[in-house]
Amino acid sequence: MDGASYHKRRVENIPTSNTKKQEIIDWLNAHNIVFSDELRRPELLELVQMNKEKVTFACVKIAKQYEHEVSFTPPYHCELQPIEGIWSVVKGEVAHSGPHPNLLSVQNTLLNAFKKKITSQVIIGFWRRALKNAKEYLEFDDNAQLMDEDFDEYDNSDEDCVI
Incomplete structure (x- = not known):
């Protein structure tokens, strides 16, 4: 599958720079990511970026339900x-x-x-x-x-x- 954005929709929303601090904290807690209470919003967002790969794409989840595997091709090929x-x-x-x-x-x-x-x-x-x-x-x-x-x-x- 190519890397078009509509193929890479995640099963849940990942916090962005527009997300409120408490929502970022909730997301990190939901994914069992350990962090210090002293961290500020930019540092929390950095943690999100480092751990967002744990959230799968919707197409991958659907494929797994039917015992298939999705492979993505490199961009611009x-x-x-x-x-x-x-x-x-x-x-x-x-x-x-x-x-x-x-x-x-x-x-x-x-x-x-x-x-x-x-x-x-x-x-x-x-x-x-x-x-x-x-x-x-x-x-x-x-x-x-x-x-x-x-x-x-x-x-x-x-x-x-x-x-």
Whole structure:
């Protein structure tokens, strides 16, 4: 999953610089974080920042309920996101279809592009390409961390079936 902010919504709100001191203290206590009563608000917020990773993302919690695992891709790596390729095909169709008199025309062109151009083979092709790119990153960079599962069951062909 990419790191879009809507994918990283936390299951609970984390105190920010606008949060009242007592609410910050309550949050720290709720997470069993030990602190001195003498700390001021900025220092308490620093503790929050150091411990906010203990609060999971909503999508991770949902995935765990169904015995799945979420892995986030690095920022600005659209080649690891199959949906980006699909959007490029659809947007290309809209661009090549000429001028549109209104938004309804654009909407219809988008829907037609999805129906006619985005087949299961195209989707599989973009997934294979993303997995192939992920493998290359993993082989190239010793510090790269991807899912532990073996990608080979999804990548039995070097052919990308994309438009």
